[in-house]
Amino acid sequence: MERVKLKTTKIKKLSNFDWIEYFKYNNSHLLKLDFSNNTELSNEEKKLITPSIKAFQLGEGSEGKHLMHVVEKFALKKNYKEYPKIMKLFIMEENRHSQTLKKYMEIYNIEPAKKLWIDKVFRILRKMMGLECEVIILVTAEMIALSYYTALSNATNSTLLKTICTQMLNDELKHVVLQSDTLHRISKNRNEMINKLIRKIRILVMKVTVYVVWHKYKKLFIEGNYEYKKFKKYSLEYLKESINIEKTGNLEE
Ligand SMILES: [Fe+2]
Ligand SMILES: [Fe+2]
Numbered sequence: 001m002e003r004v005k006l007k008t009t010k011i012k013k014l015s016n017f018d019w020i021e022y023f024k025y026n027n028s029h030l031l032k033l034d035f036s037n038n039t040e041l042s043n044e045e046k047k048l049i050t051p052s053i054k055a056f057q058l059g060e061g062s063e064g065k066h067l068m069h070v071v072e073k074f075a076l077k078k079n080y081k082e083y084p085k086i087m088k089l090f091i092m093e094e095n096r097h098s099q100t101l102k103k104y105m106e107i108y109n110i111e112p113a114k115k116l117w118i119d120k121v122f123r124i125l126r127k128m129m130g131l132e133c134e135v136i137i138l139v140t141a142e143m144i145a146l147s148y149y150t151a152l153s154n155a156t157n158s159t160l161l162k163t164i165c166t167q168m169l170n171d172e173l174k175h176v177v178l179q180s181d182t183l184h185r186i187s188k189n190r191n192e193m194i195n196k197l198i199r200k201i202r203i204l205v206m207k208v209t210v211y212v213v214w215h216k217y218k219k220l221f222i223e224g225n226y227e228y229k230k231f232k233k234y235s236l237e238y239l240k241e242s243i244n245i246e247k248t249g250n251l252e253e
Pocket of ligand 1: 060094
């Protein structure tokens with residue numbers, strides 16, 4: 001399967017895109033999930049997906065307290081009135097992701113994770129700085145998730161899991177566009193030297209994340225038709241698309 005491009009979201013002009021309308025529409029047009037069948041996964045498949053699905057289930061869910069705090073500050077400063085509402089709907093969608101994965105894990109008796117060190121690192125990093133740092137970490141994780149849910153979908157024969165992954169990919173693609181648009185609003189009238197430096201940092205953060213995630217969950221990725229080179233290449237391509245949005249404020253080249 002080819003890499004899903006951000007352009008498939010068909011969002012062109014971001015400055016007047018109605019995110020509130022989008023989130024409401026998306027939430028009322030979700031794929032139907034039937035949790036009544038718990039015989040789709042073999043024991044081997046269950047063992048294969050358990051470590052990573054536990055980590056992603058935990059990572060998807062968050063109250064977003066610190067995020068909302070910096071979002072409100074930014075909205076006031078930039079007179080971007082809809083932003084807090086948009087981000088509230090976004091956090092709700094992430095919590096739905098977490099709930100969906102939890103329900104799936106429950107039917108196979110997979111215990112939810114308490115706190116994994118990788119999750120803690122992400123959370124501490126995000127709280128260290130303002131909105132820009134939060135959003136950069138968030139969007140990095142979401143671009144990684146695009147590869148992860150593709151691999152997860154490929155790795156088993158579970159129809160339910162594949163449907164969950166399709167929904168996740170649909171949602172996460174839009175999230176990547178949304179965060180990239182925020183980064184555009186942040187960098188728009190800023191010194192170009194700083195913008196270039198931040199872009200370099202984003203590339204470094206992505207490379208480190210790809211390395212860590214690969215070494216933790218490579219079995220799943222390999223089973224899902226990803227080798228390291230492909231995972232790294234796709235992740236850097238997503239980042240290139242995201243940086244393009246950050247630079248131009250839209251998805252056209
Ligand atoms: Fe998510
Ligand atoms: Fe997301």
